[in-house]
Amino acid sequence: MKPVVRVCDRPLLLLDENIDTDQIIPARFLRKPRTGGYQHFLLHDARFELDGTPRPDSPIPHDQPARRILLAGRNFGCGSSREGGVYAVVDYGIQVVISTAIADIFRGNAIRNGLLPIVLAQEQFTALVNHARQAPDAELEVDLEAMSLGYPGQPRQTFDIDAGSRHRLLNGLDDIGETLARRSEIDQFASRRRQSLPWIFPRQT
Amino acid sequence: MPNAPRTLFDKIWDEHRIASEDGFDLIWVDRHFVHEGSFHAFGKLDVSGHRVAHPELTFGIADHYVPSSRDGLEHDKEAAGMIRQLEDNALRHQLTYFGLDSTERGIVHVAAPEEGLTQPGLVIVCGDSHTSTHGAFGAIAMGIGASEVAHVLATQTLWQRRPNTMRIILSGRLDDCVTAKDLALYVINQIGTAGATGHAVEYAGEAVTALSMEARMTLCNMTIEAGARVGMVAPDATLLEWMRRTPRAPQGADWERAVAYWQSLCTDVGATFDREITLDATQVKPRVTWGTSPEQSVAIDESLPPAHDESLKTARSYMGLEECERLTGLAVDQVFIGSCTNSRLGDLREAARVLAGKRVKVPTLVVAGSNRVKTEAEAEGLAAVFLDAGARWGESGCSMCVAMNGDSVAPGLRCASTSNRNFPGRQGPGARTHLMSPAMAAAAALAGRIVDVRQSTREVAE
Ligand code: SF4
Numbered sequence: 001m002k003p004v005v006r007v008c009d010r011p012l013l014l015l016d017e018n019i020d021t022d023q024i025i026p027a028r029f030l031r032k033p034r035t036g037g038y039q040h041f042l043l044h045d046a047r048f049e050l051d052g053t054p055r056p057d058s059p060i061p062h063d064q065p066a067r068r069i070l071l072a073g074r075n076f077g078c079g080s081s082r083e084g085g086v087y088a089v090v091d092y093g094i095q096v097v098i099s100t101a102i103a104d105i106f107r108g109n110a111i112r113n114g115l116l117p118i119v120l121a122q123e124q125f126t127a128l129v130n131h132a133r134q135a136p137d138a139e140l141e142v143d144l145e146a147m148s149l150g151y152p153g154q155p156r157q158t159f160d161i162d163a164g165s166r167h168r169l170l171n172g173l174d175d176i177g178e179t180l181a182r183r184s185e186i187d188q189f190a191s192r193r194r195q196s197l198p199w200i201f202p203r204q205t
Numbered sequence: 206m207p208n209a210p211r212t213l214f215d216k217i218w219d220e221h222r223i224a225s226e227d228g229f230d231l232i233w234v235d236r237h238f239v240h241e242g243s244f245h246a247f248g249k250l251d252v253s254g255h256r257v258a259h260p261e262l263t264f265g266i267a268d269h270y271v272p273s274s275r276d277g278l279e280h281d282k283e284a285a286g287m288i289r290q291l292e293d294n295a296l297r298h299q300l301t302y303f304g305l306d307s308t309e310r311g312i313v314h315v316a317a318p319e320e321g322l323t324q325p326g327l328v329i330v331c332g333d334s335h336t337s338t339h340g341a342f343g344a345i346a347m348g349i350g351a352s353e354v355a356h357v358l359a360t361q362t363l364w365q366r367r368p369n370t371m372r373i374i375l376s377g378r379l380d381d382c383v384t385a386k387d388l389a390l391y392v393i394n395q396i397g398t399a400g401a402t403g404h405a406v407e408y409a410g411e412a413v414t415a416l417s418m419e420a421r422m423t424l425c426n427m428t429i430e431a432g433a434r435v436g437m438v439a440p441d442a443t444l445l446e447w448m449r450r451t452p453r454a455p456q457g458a459d460w461e462r463a464v465a466y467w468q469s470l471c472t473d474v475g476a477t478f479d480r481e482i483t484l485d486a487t488q489v490k491p492r493v494t495w496g497t498s499p500e501q502s503v504a505i506d507e508s509l510p511p512a513h514d515e516s517l518k519t520a521r522s523y524m525g526l527e528e529c530e531r532l533t534g535l536a537v538d539q540v541f542i543g544s545c546t547n548s549r550l551g552d553l554r555e556a557a558r559v560l561a562g563k564r565v566k567v568p569t570l571v572v573a574g575s576n577r578v579k580t581e582a583e584a585e586g587l588a589a590v591f592l593d594a595g596a597r598w599g600e601s602g603c604s605m606c607v608a609m610n611g612d613s614v615a616p617g618l619r620c621a622s623t624s625n626r627n628f629p630g631r632q633g634p635g636a637r638t639h640l641m642s643p644a645m646a647a648a649a650a651l652a653g654r655i656v657d658v659r660q661s662t663r664e665v666a667e
Contacts, residue, residue, distance in 0.1 A: 017516050018398055018498045022628045027609040030242060031270075031287050045634050050616070073516075075399040078432065079628060081334040083245060083351035101399045104368075104434050105334055109350035162366060164227035175352075176255060179231065179360045182224065186362055189223045189233055190259075199455035199463050200235055200327065202261060202301075 003172035012067035020079030042088040066093035077106025210473035235327035246354035255359040265295030265302040273599025311575020314338035314545040321451025340437035341421035369479035371404040375412035377487035385420035386642035389427035402432035412486030419551040430499040496520035540650040544606035547623035548574030559647035566653030569596035621649035
């Protein structure tokens with residue numbers, strides 16, 4: 001996974017509340033292998049008619065190049081745990097999603113796929129949206145190292161992110177490798193558990 | 206403070222914590238369920254060359270892609286391939302795999318609790334957000350993404366941020382004809398779909414302890430629709446009764462030890478939650494969703510809220526309800542009774558009670574949550590009631606809850622459904638979903654319209 005450090009782009013605006021993962025990627029695409037990329041599935045049914053023709057009311061303009069920063073309405077990514085939702089966002093090219101609330105499972109999936117989730121207070125968020133509307137060509141800069149974001153010529157805002165998520169994103173970490181380095185600690189834990197609560201381990205049938 | 210009072214959640218979490226770093230805890234996973242969607246995770250494992258650390262703790266169950274008619278697999282080669290891929294992955298890694306027709310197979314969240322694989326005090330995970338269902342047994346059960354599934358396969362552990370705790374007290378008793386589904390829709394309506402984000406919820410109060418295990422599962426199942434990954438209920442006598450009957454319950458001396466342990470799993474007096482709310486369960490009436498989010502529901506005799514902002518207007522227009530003032534009398538095109546929320550034996554009994562001796566007016570599909578429920582429903586005569594009423598009785602699985610296995614709602618059609626999500630496109634592109642309880646869905650099937658089940662049963666009695 002690619003580390004996220006500094007991202008700069010004109011943001012994409014998807015301001016509806018509760019954009020759930022069924023909308024982000026309709027279920028019928030989940031069986032597709034990742035190799036072909038998931039970008040086409042992002043918000044598929046809002047972007048395309050059932051016969052594949054582009055919809056005039058698409059939330060993402062068809063002639064617009066992909067954007068790297070997304071400003072999303074409250075409770076983005078709610079619903080199904082499908083990681084395909086994050087694949088679609090990431091394969092489309094988005095590296096940062098900013099909202100006033102991001103669903104828990106989506107957030108967990110995001111940090112494991114190099115997508116930086118940022119939650120801002122309503123006031124800060126509204127200010128960004130307003131600026132993006134007034135100056136659509138201005139580039140928003142997000143700096144994970146410094147935990148700050150802002151438009152050129154505007155005061156920079158800081159944002160909060162927990163140390164663990166920041167560490168994973170900055171380093172593009174593979175958790176499995178790190179965890180396996182603790183294998184003996186885990187094994188000891190498992191055998192203590194097996195001793196004190198033996199029935200928990202299923203009988204082999 | 207070694208003896209400081211702790212919540213149920215804290216007790217189980219602390220017992221599973223192996224290490225902590227950077228605000229993340231490394232926790233041990235007791236049970237891991239994998240369904241067809243886990244192919245991404247197995248793929249990751251193969252690429253990195255890792256093996257499954259504890260194959261005995263992971264169980265493979267096909268549910269999402271299983272068609273409700275067996276010849277569906279002939280028509281949908283891709284779906285059949287998804288199921289075969291799960292089987293291959295499970296066998297290759299020596300996991301326990303429950304074959305399509307085995308008694309143990311069904312929707313993971315229906316089948317595992319019946320099998321006794323779901324037990325109090327465990328940490329249970331699955332790559333499915335409705336894993337919260339298993340919290341009804343006093344377990345920490347949560348949905349995870351594919352990367353986390355791969356991590357659990359390779360290490361039997363997970364790095365997680367410890368959620369905050371929240372207690373939802375539901376005081377008083379539910380009225381007759383009011384079910385756990387109505388209660389769940391009420392709670393979500395009150396706190397909102399992001400109302401419990403970042404929290405692990407414990408349900409308590411008289412209305413909760415009075416619920417059957419099946420009803421508790423319905424309540425915990427829908428917790429994710431309020432934003433929380435975890436919903437739980439403390440173990441009690443109702444739970445012991447359920448556990449005793451499951452095939453994989455602890456036996457002999459283990460049973461006695463397990464019960465003693467389970468009884469310690471409760472929130473201590475004086476323990477504090479990060480948040481606590483109390484709702485009056487006596488106020489709850491049969492509810493139906495009108496919009497495209499589970500929070501958008503009304504009591505059946507209430508009028509719809511005014512569409513005072515853009516998002517409410519969008520929801521109304523998607524649902525084709527621009528001019529509609531109340532849901533009573535609204536014609537439906539079809540009815541679905543099933544899904545991990547409402548496809549257990551108790552749910553089917555509720556639906557059958559309404560349907561008995563009558564004929565449905567619109568196409569109605571009833572799908573048991575598991576093969577075991579299906580067999581029991583057939584033995585008990587419930588299946589005959591559905592068939593006599595003119596409904597279709599399908600093979601167990603997720604079916605029309607999610608449009609990925611052949612069952613779906615056509616664009617623009619309106620479905621009365623006992624499932625859990627009314628998102629745009631959830632039951633198929635352009636499908637319009639109204640969530641409700643099994644009894645309400647059955648009443649809608651008979652009338653061809655959304656009706657108040659309390660009235661329709663009363664009319665019958667008169
Ligand atoms: S029944 Fe529906 S909600 Fe439940 S696991 Fe299946 S698809 Fe998911």
